[in-house]
Amino acid sequence: MKRNLTQALESWIAAGFRSIGQITITPQSNGGYELRHAEDLGREDLHLHTSADDARGLSFFDDANVYRPLKTAPTLRHGWRLLAGTAGELRAALDHFYPSMTALWLSYLEGKLPPVPLRETLGRQTGMYAATKRLLDDEGQELVGKACAASACTKRMLWPFSENQPLTQLPAEDLSCEPRVMADGSHQIPLLCHEACNILVAACREVVKKRERAQSPQPSAASPASH
Amino acid sequence: MLHKPESALIIVGHGSTVNPDSSAPTFDHAEAILRQGSFGEVHCAFWKEEPSLRQVLHMVDREDVYIVPNFISEGYFTRTVIPRELELTGPLTHRDGRLLKYCEPVGNHERMCELLLKRAAEVAPGVPTKDCSLLIVGHGTNLNDNSAFAAKREVDRIRDTGLYGEVFNTYMEEAPLVNEWDSYTTCPNVVVVPFFIADGLHSYQDIPVLLGIEQDTGLAASQRDIFRQNPYHLRGRTLYYASAIGTEPLFGELILDQAALFDRQHSNATLSA
Structure with a gap:
């Protein structure tokens, strides 16, 4: 061990x-x-x-x-x-x-927490979440700016949108791994997010589905049943 | 008893973003297994809750890791989602100095029939089983892949025991339908056991409404009292409704058995292999 x-x-x-x-x-x-x-x-x-x-x-x-x-x-x-x-x-x-937050902090300190770009996370989805591969850059960035904001989640996002594209809609403090120094001088163990969670993946699917429903007046084919 | 202080166990559940009941049995079984000391570490991981399948391996100190899916059947999750998210290459995965041992899902265990019979007996104490119709409720669409197949297998096993007057598979979304239970059962007593891993929306809300023992009140699942009002007298019968089979505490033993089964099937699995 x-x-x-x-x-x-x-x-x-x-x-x-x-x-x-x-x-x-x-x-x-x-x-x-x-x-x-x-x-x-x-x-x-x-x-x-x-x-x-x-x-x-x-x-x-x-x-x-x-x-x-x-x-x-x-x-x-x-x-x-x-x-x-x-x-x-x-x-x-x-x-x-x-x-897992203390564990991820230890992995980060050991240099063993490689961030996974959102595009990579979405790219491996199957079943009902395969639709997230059709997420557009702009709508994805906007979603992350809301769903991963400190008012919704207190993790720091380590992952970029894609290999070539950083997250653009979150403030710098939400993207930093540095432990916060509190008013009394003590330190705070940071909550790190090295890869988008299933809640965000599900939200990405909703964004894609909503846009595609709006674009197509025809009833869309049923999604694969796996979830 | 399994004794692996140098190994870690990860129990994988589905989890839910809408209610805490889905993950509760997985956490309960993990706590019980940790207390009895069978593994040096016990962790849970979920598809829809935290810790996620992408996070959980960071939580593990030990290098020898058993992974048991707390799923009712093999299917999409056990064959596609869990291996993909944990980056497993097969039953045995060597990675980063670790040996990851991917075990069979709990629902495959041959003692499942025994647990279903135990739960059925507990929910209807003193009721002669020969005067009893036993219904095993499954989901019944391809949503849960092989869960209908697994439920049929268990019903065949129960039937073979000859204990109950009659035994049926029944489903929420395909025939024989749950809501038509009084049309195909003939015994005066009817015992209903949901073949689900947890008391989620289906067993707390959907199935009771389909059975006719509950109105759709819209109350949160955890706030309902479905299982404490047995028996129900309706449609000329006496009906007993059990909680989901996955809440049975003996499920913990089955989880451990799946790890032991892995050892028997892969006796050469070592870190140096």
Whole structure:
């Protein structure tokens, strides 16, 4: 076992990383860690959780109990704090709150996170998502500018639109891998996106289908049934 | 019991962007397997949720990795999507110092029949099975590829046991249709088990409406109480409705069995091979 994400996580905390996404991580005197929503700092009325598995339920719904299919959407629910007794439990809890995000940061630091251009991701789609190969550059850039904006997803997009075309509709800070320095001087583990997610691929399909429906008054042939 | 502290297990599910019920059993089975210590690491990965198939391998510390699709049948996902997204080259893939072992989907397991019988017995306790029609509900279009074939195979197996008065496959979108259940069943008691991996929209909402035990209230799937109101008395019969077979806790054992089966079928699979 050459790689050890748990040890890496411990070393990041020791080096002053205290947050990831909307979560603040506070080392405890007993060697454990407390997690809570960064906007809940100072609150005394939080519901206490002591199992990393509880992070699954906390991550699935926002404050209005609406399902969150995208865990990096800036809609993490408030009102809880979770005590992780060990770095392993911290890792497990973060894998629910922000699936794979600590792992991708480690891969990035190891130089093992090559970004995949959106065109390449769309190019390998089959079944109902094969339609995304017909996405136009302009409509694709516009979609990414909305769907991947910080108001929708807090990841930093590492991938270009194509090998020769960068993303043009997102601000530079949404494309940077650099850890953010917080007001208290601590660092934030960045949420990295090395390849477009299925939610964006599905949105690309919708854009293509909508345009093609508008262009063709005839009912289009049924899509392949695979999804 | 399988004991592989130096290996990792990835359980692959479909997931959903509209409700959390689709991935819930996959997460449940993963937690149970991790607790019992069969693998050094256990991770989930999904097509429509996170972590995705493109992310999950980054989460794995170990070099020996078993991948078990938590799917009800072989088909488009197990043969096309999962291998493509994980960049698998076959049952065995050597990549970046790792050995990726692609196992058969859970639904292929020969004990599936046993689990269906267990679930049917649990949902209708004390009901004589000889006076019972057992319906195994599948999707029934080519949407899920071989799921209809798999459901038929299980019904044949159940029929061969002779335990139930009668056993039928039934489908949401092709004959014999779920909503016509009272026309082809003859027993006074009817037990319905959805042959699905999770309690998603189909088993919570679509099938109950088709059976006639629920109005389409539009409530979110997780907020409904379909399985706690058994039995239902309608159309002159007594009907018992079970949750999807994939929520059965014994599914975790089947996942482990698929990894063990891989070892038996590929006894020479080592990192140095």
